[in-house]
Amino acid sequence: MEFSQHDDNDNFSLTKFESMLKTNNVLFFDSSEFENIIQHYLEIGKIALAKKAIKMGLEQHPTSVNLKLFQVEIYVLEDKLQQADKLLDALYVIEPSNEEIYIQKASILSKRDEHQKAIDTLMIALKLTENDDDDADLYALIGMEYLFMDQFENAKDYFIKCLELDMEDYSALYNIIYCFDFLNLNSEAIDFLNRYLDKNPYCEVAWHQLGRQYFSLKDFQKALAAFEFAIISDDSFVGAYLEKGKVLEKLKKYEEAIENYKITLTLDEPTSFALLRIGNCHEKLNQHDLALQYYYKTVHEDPLLDKGWIAITKFYNKKRNYQKALFYINKAINIDCDNVIYWKLYAQINHRLNFLEEAERGYKKTLDLGNYELSTWLSRADILIRLGEPEASALNLIQAAEFYPETAEIEFRLAGIYYTLLETEKGFYHLKNGLLLNSEFDFIIEELFPLIASQKSIQDIILNSKKQSS
Template sequence: MKFPFGDFSKFSISRFESMLKTNEIQYFDASEFEEIGQYYIDSANLSMAKKAIEVGLNQHPNATELILLLIEYYTLTNSYEEARILVDNLIAIEPFNPYAFQHLAVIQSKCNKHQEAIDSLKKGLMHTDNKYEFHALLAMEYLHLDSFFMAKEYFIRCLEEEVTDNHALYNIIYCFESLKDHDGAIAYMNEFLNRDPYNEVAWHQLGRQYLAKQMYEQAITSFDFAIICDETFIGAYLELGKALEQLGRFNEAINHYEITLGIDDPTAFALLRIGECHLKLKNHDLGIKFLKNAIHEDPLLDKSWLAICGYYMRSKSYEKVLQYSKKAVKIDSSHVIYWRLYAQANKALGFFEEANIAYEHLVNLGSYELQTWLDWVGVLLQLKDYNKGIEALQQGLEFHPENSSLNYMLAGFYMMEAKANEASFFLKNAYAINPNELDVLYETFPSSRTSVLVKDTLSIS
C-alpha cells in the first residue's frame, strides 16, 4: 500500500538513517518500517528501501505489510522468481489477502502472462473493498490482450467509482475507437455527461467522436461546451477550428486558432491551420507567413513543409518548391514525400542529375509506386542513361510485372541500346497486356513509329 508523502513521519526516517550511521539497533513499529520502505521506493532509492525492509523483517518477521513491500521491491528489481516464492507463501498463509493476489498479478503481467494476471486480480477483487484499484488493473491487463471490449467495461467501472478519473475516461474512448464504435462512444459520453455536465474532457471527447462521423454541427456544440467548462482548454479550441474548417467557416476557424496563441506559447499546429485557412481564403501572403512561422516553431512538423511545398507546386513555383523541399530533406532524410517533392522540383526545373539522385533515393526508401518508376526513367531518358534506365525498369517490373507502360518503356530503352531481342520480348509483353497503350512507346520514343522492329514484332503493316 502506498502512503502520500505528507503522511510519512520525517522523524521516523531521520531516526532510521541515524541508526544506520551509528549501527545502533532501534525499535520501530512494523507500520513505521512500511512507511519508511515505501518512502524510499517512491523516491527510487531501492537500496535504502531494501535495508529498511530487511531491518523491519528482522524485528517483525511475520508482518504481512513488510512481506508485501519486499515482494514489491523484488518486482521492481526484476527478481520475479524471488517475488513469486514470497507471494505464493503469503497466499498459502493468507488466502483472502487481496493485496497478495494483486502483487501476484503484477508479477504475472511482467512475465507477459496477462490471462493469469486477470485470473489473479479477479480472485483479489472478491476479497477487497477497494474495487477501483482492481478494476483499473484488470482494464490494463485486458488492454495488453487487445481485448478492448472487456477493457472498456472495467474502465467504465473505474469511472463509476471515481467520476473525476479522466485517465479512465480517455481509456474508455480509446477502447471505443479501437472497436470502431463511434456510436457507442457518443451514447456513452452523453450518458456520462448527464452525471457530470461540467466535465470539459468528456465534452471534448464527445466532439471528437462527432468529428469522426462528420457530424460537424454537433461537434462544434460539444467543443463550445468544453470551452465553457474551461476557457483555457487549448485542445477544444483546436478541434473546434477543425470542425469549422470542414464547414468552410475559415474566418471563424482562424479566430479560434488565434485564441490558443494567447493562452500559451504558439503551437506549430495552430500556426499551420491559420496559414492553411488564409490560403483557402485567397490571403496568400498571410497564408505563407503563417506557414513559415509554423516551420520556424517546429521544423519537425512535416505537415508545415508539405503545406508550403504543396502551395508552391500548385502555383508552379518550382524554385520555391526546390528551396523548401531541399531544407526539409536535410531535417528528415528518410521522409519519402520530401524526397518526392525534391525530385519533382528538380525535374521540372531541368536539373536532371539532381532529380536522378532524388528518385533513386526514393526507391531506396521503399517508394515502389508505379509513378516513381515512370518519373525516374523519364529523367534517365533525358540524361540518355539508357543502361541505368533498363536497370531501373527491370527493378520496377519486379513490383509491377503486369504494367504495360513499364514494359513499353523497357522495350524502348532496349531499342535505344540496339538490343533487338530484348526490345522485341518486352514489346510483345506490353502489347499482350494492353495494346491500347502503344502510344506510350510512340510518344516517348518517336523513332519507334517507323521502326521495322516494332512493325515486325507486332505484325503491323
C-alpha cells in the first residue's frame, strides 16, 4: 500500500505542476516533489519540462544539492561539460561524500572518452554507496565503460556483478550475452544462462538468449526447446515465436514455422521480417501464389526492406519471367538507388534479356558502389567487348587486376583485346601470363575472340606453352 500511496502523491504533484504551468500561478513544492517531477520527465524524455522543473525547484530551494545534481545531468545531456564540471566542483565542497557527484563526474569523463578515469571515479562512488540497488547501478555503469574500451572480459564481469544484485536487470543480462558473443564463448554463455535459469526458471529473456546460443551452434533441437520454454514463460513474447520459426525452417518444418510467424502477426503489428519468412516458407512448400502474396505484403509493409524486393525479383528470376523481375528491381531502385544488390540484380537480369547497354550500366553502378567481386568485373568486360568497346573493356580489366592480381581470367581477356587492337606485344605478354597462371582458361580466347583464336600464331603459342608445362 505504501507504494500505491507514493505513486498517488507523485501523480498529484505532476498534475499540480502541469496545472501551474498552464495557469502561470506559482505554487509551492517541497524539494523531494521537484526531484520526483524532474525524474519523471527525464525518464520519458521530456527534457524541456525537466529543465522548467529544475529552474523552478532551484528558485524555491536554492541550496538543494539534489536539484543542482539534476542541473548537472542536464548540462551533460546538452554537452555543456565545462558548466557541469564547475557546478560539480562547487557541490563537492558542500558534500564530498555524495556518490551522485562522482557518478556525474564519471559521466563527464566518459563523454570526453576518458573511460579509465570514469571507471576510477565510479569505483570511488562504489565505496560510498549504502545499498545493493545503488551498487548494482554502479556495476552496470562500470561495465558500460569497459564496453566503450572494448574490454569485453572486464565488462562481462561487472555486468555479472550487477545481475547478482538485481536478477531482473535484463539490460545487464543482454550485455553479458553480448560480451560472451563478442568473445566467441558460446559454450560459456550456455553454462552461464543455465545457471541463471536454475534460479529464475521462468525468465523468458534468458530462455530466448539460450535458444539463440544453441542456434548459433546449429544445435537446432536444443534451440527449439529453449524457445518453447520462453513461450511457456511468456506466451506473448514475439521474439521467441520469430526465433522458433527460424529454427523450424532449419529443420524443414515449414508448416509449423508459418504457424509461429503468423502468431506474431496477431500479437503485434505485422513485421516485414515475419511476412518475408512466411513467403519464403510457402515458396519452399511450392505454394508459389501464397509465397508471392506474402512477398508483396512484405514490401507494402516496409518498402525500404531490400530483402522483400530481392525475394520478389529472385522469385520471377527462377520462373524465368525476366520482364517481371526487371519491373520489380526497377521499382526497388527507384526507392533506393544506392543499394548495390539491386544494381547487381538489375545488371544480371538485363544481361539475360540481352539488353547489353543496360546490363553494362548496372555492372558499372555495382562497381561504383563498392562491389568488387571478380564476376562483376569480368561480366562488365565481356559486355563491353560485345558492345565494340575494347579500350573501355581493357581499362575495366586493368582496374580489376588491382584487386585480383595474377588472375588467368583477366589475363586471357586482356590478351584477346590487345590482339584485336593489333597491339601484339601487349597481347603476347598477357597471353603468356594467362598460360603460366592457368592454361585451362585458354577457352576464353576461343569464346570471346574466335578470330584471334583461329590464327595459327596464337594456336602455336598456346600449344607450345602446354607442351612445356607437361
